[in-house]
Amino acid sequence: MKSLFDETCIGTIHLRNRLIRSATWEAMADESGRLTPRLIEVYRELADGGVGLIITSATTITSDATRVPGMLSIPDDTFVPVYNELVQTVHDAGAPIVMQLVFPGRNGAFWTPSDPSREDIHSIVKGFGEAAVRAQRAGFDGVEIHAAHGYFLSQFLNDKRNTRTDEYGGTVENRVRFLLEIACEIRARTGANYPLLVKINCSDFEEEDGVWDACQLACRQLAEDGISAIEVSGGISQMPFPPHGMPYEESVFRDYAAEISRITGVPAILVGLNRTPSVLTGLLNTAGIGYFSLSRPFLRQPDLAGYWRNNPDRPAECLSCDACRKQPDGNVCPFRE
Template sequence: MKTLFDPIRIGGIALRNRLVRSATWERMADEAGRPTDRLVEVYEELADGGVGMIITSATHVTPVAGVLPGILGLYDDALIEGHARLAAAAHARGCPIVLQATFAGRNGERWNALTPSRAEIAELVEAYGDAARRAKLAGYDGVQIHSAHGFFLSGFLNPAVNVRTDEYGGSPENRTRMLLSIFRAMRRAVGDDFPVLVKIDSTNFDGPAEGKDAVFEGCLHACEALAAEGLAAVEVSGMGGAMLQTPKLPYEESVFRDQAAQIAARITGKFGVPVGMVGLNKTPAVMRGVLEKTDVAFFSLARALLREPALPAEWAAGRDSPAECISCNACYQDSGNACVFR
């Protein structure tokens, strides 16, 4: 019988359990995007707390000026040394760590799928590849492409946002082209043995039914295309619901279980790609139920670990009660995501 504390593998990464710290914005980088001492301490605490793997906060692949205060960056070789501190801190405590690579915009302007020209797309693809190369040099165990939460890349997969009429818009194949180009650029930069993961929107709980279907169809097509080329893992997420004070969700917990189960059924057996999910993973019994009934392989937590960094270790020691996080969303602060009760 599968348990939350089975050792698993994601690509070549060995995890001590199925619990992953999902990316969240700590606002603990300096103006250039270097990790601060405080961020190193946060990751040390997470690693000591027994999580199976840490995914860093979103790390910008182009200069961070005007993007988001305190966001990590890995757009220059001069930043590698600072990131090496994060990787070493996690490894010293027996925890693998993956860098999340993202792009939101330039010079304070948020970009969407319609913003870049073909030439700018080519530059961004190269920037993602360079960031992956730097992540490997810094000692990270892998890199995750952030294509979720309405940020730049997720818009390419969504036909409601991506109304481009060139080779990057229209059909599912065209809408996947940007994400697939980035994956291939990373592969060229780091080789086949360095794991590349993706975090991806699977639905929009607050949108119309037809919009939800279109988002999921784009997600599924992208996951299959990436899996066929050697993707290491999928972390399933989505838009709406959990980001609101009055959420519209299909379940009280583990809210993306249906989408994750369908994606896992499509790609895990065929390609051997593990699928996990974020979204209110707070109760061991609920997660065990998902494990028993589906091919979902891992569960990602962020807010619960803001409240209780040692939660995985406590569950491993026999605690079976839910996380203390009440999902109030008060942790979404301009000063960085942090639990107001801690």
């Protein structure tokens, strides 16, 4: 029987358990998107707490990319040394770390698929590749492409939101093209053995959005191209979470993640209200889902992995109340003891 505390590998990344800290906006970077000592301490605490893998908060790839306050960035080589300090801190505490890469838009605007020209798209693809190389040079164990939650890249998968009439819109094959080109660019620049993950929406949960079809096609192609793992999420930031009509109170995207695992053979990471070890263990042994990522529970309990090892019958203490996002000094849980 498989356990949440099996030692496994995602590509060349060795994990001490199957629990992953999913990308979480901390709102603690400085105005230029650089790491701060406080933010490094957040990651050190997570690593000390026993998590199997840390995925950083979304990190913008270019200097003109739109950012929200406190958001990380890696736009040029001057950012590499301090990220190397972060990586060393996390590694010294026994955890691997992956950088999540994102492009929300440019010059303060949050883009939709209709905004970029073909030349813009080609430039963004190149930007992802260059940022991945910087992350690799900084020592990160891999990178993750953020194509979820209704942000810019995610919208290309949505048949209603992607209104382009060129090779990046229309058919499902066209709607996945941008994501596949980014993955190909990163692979070409970092090498075939450097772990590459993707976070992708199974659905935006809008009527006839076409995202599930695009998700399946993209994941099949990414698997053929050697993707290391697929983190399956869903919904968009402007809507309630979990999406209305979900059949489960916990681990809400489980059926989608199980299907992605089945059709690709690639390790599937399930995110979305993972709260109870017994539920996760059951999915691990029956649904083909290999890993479970969590966000808000790690804000309340950075040592959640160690806690669950010693208390396998206890759910996470997180109330999913979102009070963490309303604090004046960063994305922190006000109920931490």
